[in-house]
Amino acid sequence: MTHLDDRLRALRGQVREWGADLRPLALEIDRDPEAVRGHFAHPAVRHLATMGIPEEYGHEPEKIDGHRFYGVSALERAVVMEELACADVGTLVASPGPLLAGVAVGLCADEAQKRWFYGRMLEQPLWTCFALTEPEGGSDAAALRTALTATPDGDALLSGEKRYVGNACRAQLGVVFARARPGPLGVQAVLVDTADPGFVAEPLDMIGLRGAMISSIVMDRVPVPADRFLGRHLTATRRGVWAFVQTFNVLRPGVAAIAVGIARAALEYVAEHRGALRGAGRERFDELTRRVDATRHLVHHAAAAVDARGTDGHLASAAKLRAARLAEDVTLGAAGLLGPGARLAHPFLDKLARDARAMEFLEGTGNMQRLNLFQGLLGGKVDRDPGPTASRATAGRPAAPRASAP
Helix, strand or coil, X not given: CCCCCHHHHHHHHHHHHHHCCCHHHHHHHHHXXXXXXXXXXXXXXXXXXXXXXXXXXXXXXXXXXXXXXXXXXXXXXXXXXHHHHHHHHHHHHHCCCCHHHHHHHHHHCCHHHHHHHHHHHHHCCCCEEEECCECCCECCHHHCCCEEEECCCCCXXXXXXXXXXXXXXXXXXXXXXXXXCCCHHHEEEEEEECCCCCEEEEXXXXXXXXXXXXXXXXXXXXXXXXXXXXXXXXXXXXXXXXXXXXXXXXXXXXXXXXXXHHHHHHHHHHHHHCCCCCHHHHHHHHHHHHHHHHXXXXXXXXXXXXXXXXXXXXXXXXXXXXXXXXXXXXXXXHHHHCCCCHHHHCHHHHHHHHHHHHCCCCCCCHXXXXXXXXXXXXXXXXXXXXXXXXXXXXXXXXXXXXXXXX
């Protein structure tokens, strides 16, 4: 299993310190996700606003204990996301930043597109969205209906619907997947400026994870210039489907880390409000604590595997699957440890339980993760050693951008 080196322990300590100021915001942002706009100056929100932008595009790194952090490695992001999710997952998902769209740009954009996207992200805090899921077909690429229709001048018009897209209703930039022609190679990712005519996004009513403002999108002939087609410098097999699979591989350990953070927050809340636990209660608390620790190790190992080789996302699916179940079990277990009526008497714990349920569908349901993991098992990829960077303390050092990685 992966152990954090001094560099990543320093990052964890700093982010944990930042998080102490976020916990009081939890219920406020749960009631009104737009309240995050009043906290752009918070160091955690500032860090998220540029996390993942490489140094060569003008990103001034976070400097902690003599180390520089850009947030480009999966293991570094997993450390940050667990700590901030433990503080308040609502603020984490409500904050502006590149996130999924930024990873897709890093993998598939050409230099001009990267300068355009990263440049705008560095000018001011902006929200982004990653629009793949559709009302009828989910994230099934074969069922994708959103259409890119070519125009005589070489540009295109984007029409269709997307659903369950985080922060789409307030995003300024987005990566949208659409179909340019039939077949699996006909799927194309494009960069979209949401201010362009024809793009309309509205928030959906949510029980949990309200900070993410999960949205539906309707696009009616949104203009897409030819220079906004991601992967235009790559072969057809390295665009579209390849792009979103690799993006999920890279981000999946971070999503799993969010679930671990939610579970940890629930146990910390019990320790703070329940007092001494004895007998069966103590045993249950210790069991849940051991599961949190074991799942964290799995998440870190999966992140290191992805950092070593971006196509090795099967272990990350195992981590996401286990972490999503963990978050639900621990939040409900915490409510049980606090006694009948705990969720009514403890609004923060109730919020954690609601947020935990959202982890099942965030970045793919459990069944999707099982399919991905099973394919890895059949292919003999899950047990393969991803290399020394996955097992040594140096696993967290940032890797070079993988725009052209195999």
